[in-house]
Amino acid sequence: QSVLTQPPSASGTPGQRVNISCSGSRSNIGRNTANWYQQLPGTAPKLLIHNNNQRPSGVPDRFSGSKSGTSASLAISGLQSEDEADYYCAAWDDSLDGSVIFGGGTKLTVL
Amino acid sequence: EVQLVESGGGLVQPGGSLRLSCAASGISFGNFWMSWVRQAPGKGLEWVANIKQDGSEKYYVDSVKGRFTISRDNAKNLLYLQMNGLRAEDTAVYYCATGQTTMVKWGQGTLVTVSS
Numbered sequence: 383q384s385v386l387t388q389p390p391s392a393s394g395t396p397g398q399r400v401n402i403s404c405s406g407s408r409s410n411i412g413r414n415t416a417n418w419y420q421q422l423p424g425t426a427p428k429l430l431i432h433n434n435n436q437r438p439s440g441v442p443d444r445f446s447g448s449k450s451g452t453s454a455s456l457a458i459s460g461l462q463s464e465d466e467a468d469y470y471c472a473a474w475d476d477s478l479d480g481s482v483i484f485g486g487g488t489k490l491t492v493l
Numbered sequence: 494e495v496q497l498v499e500s501g502g503g504l505v506q507p508g509g510s511l512r513l514s515c516a517a518s519g520i521s522f523g524n525f526w527m528s529w530v531r532q533a534p535g536k537g538l539e540w541v542a543n544i545k546q547d548g549s550e551k552y553y554v555d556s557v558k559g560r561f562t563i564s565r566d567n568a569k570n571l572l573y574l575q576m577n578g579l580r581a582e583d584t585a586v587y588y589c590a591t592g593q594t595t596m597v598k599w600g601q602g603t604l605v606t607v608s609s
Contacts (some may be wrong), residue, residue, distance in 0.1 A: 417595050419538070426588055426599040427530075427538060438597070470538050474594040479552060482528070482594060487537040 385410060386471050386485035393491040394461045402488045404454040404471030410483060414474040416454035418447055421468040421487075430469070431456060458490075466492045495519040495598045497589050502603030509579050509607070515572040515589030515600055523547075523567035526593035529574050531585035532602075539585075542574065543593050556582075579607045 387405040394400040404416060418431035429438055431447035434454065446457045454471055471485040501513040515527070528543040542553045542563040551563050562575040572589050584607045590596035 414594070419596070421538075426601050427596070428599065429595065429597050432595045432597075468537075472538075472540075472596075481552065481554065482540040482543070482596075484530075484538040484540065 385475065385483045386473065388469075388471060388485040388488045390486065391489050391491065393493055394458075395493045396461055396463060398461045399457060399459045400461055400490065402456045402458075402469055402471075402490070404456070404485050406452050406454070406473060408452055409477040410452075410473040410475040411449060411454055412452040413476055416447065416449050417472045418445075418454075418456045419470045419472065421470065422464075423467065427470065461492055463492045466490055495591070497591070497598060497600035499587060499589050499600045499603040502587065502605045504606045504608065505579055506609050507580060507607055510575070510577045511579065511605060513574040513576065513587055513589075513603060513605070515574075517570045517572065517591075520591065520598075522565075522570040525591045527563075527565060527572045528590045528592060528596055529563060529572075530588045530590055530596065530599075531583075531605075532588070533582075533585040536585075541587070544572070545593075576605070579605075581607050583607050 415433045419427040420430040421427045434449040435447040444460045468487045470487045475483045496518045498516045529541040544563045560578040564573045586602040588602045589600045591598045
């Protein structure tokens with residue numbers, strides 16, 4: 383059972399906006415930044431958002447992140463078919479020695 | 494271009510050992526924390542271990558403590574994961590990645606299957 387809780391699935395139609403939530407606690411998201419990773423089918427994960435809301439070079443601005451208290455959120459606007467993937471949130475957890483924790487992942491389906 | 498290439502995966506019997514390697518190129522390897530992350534078949538991501546730039550700090554997820562050892566050779570741009578006492582639940586694709594709290598660049602992964 384993941385310490386960071388994500389909905390197992392999400393869906394939307396092309397052009398829509400979708401939000402994926404990530405619920406944590408004070409020891410992880412509450413005191414540290416959240417990151418988001420995208421894993422396309424059959425490929426390695428890719429960093430999508432870091433430091434709560436920063437996009438690495440090359441990530442479209444359709445992807446945005448936010449954090450409030452002990453929760454983080456990933457928003458995808460102008461949904462495209464190629465966005466169909468698994469999305470994982472992650473954060474450092476102060477209560478676990480040197481540990482990074484991942485959410486259970488959210489499978490996004492583009493209808 | 495940054496490249497991380499894992500190797501060393503394969504089929505091993507329960508209780509056996511395996512050493513994974515991760516060859517880095519396109520980066521100043523010695524300047525980065527490095528991490529191992531695994532993904533069991535059909536499951537989510539799980540952080541396994543990380544190591545500081547000079548190897549002076551190493552951290553492990555509880556389930557592998559005492560069985561796995563992370564190490565690095567900065568002269569050869571290589572990251573290692575020595576896995577002993579392997580169990581069926583260690584079956585996964587193992588990814589190496591740059592970074593400690595944020596995994597910026599990832600390799601393509603190497604599959605470890607623990608089965609008799």
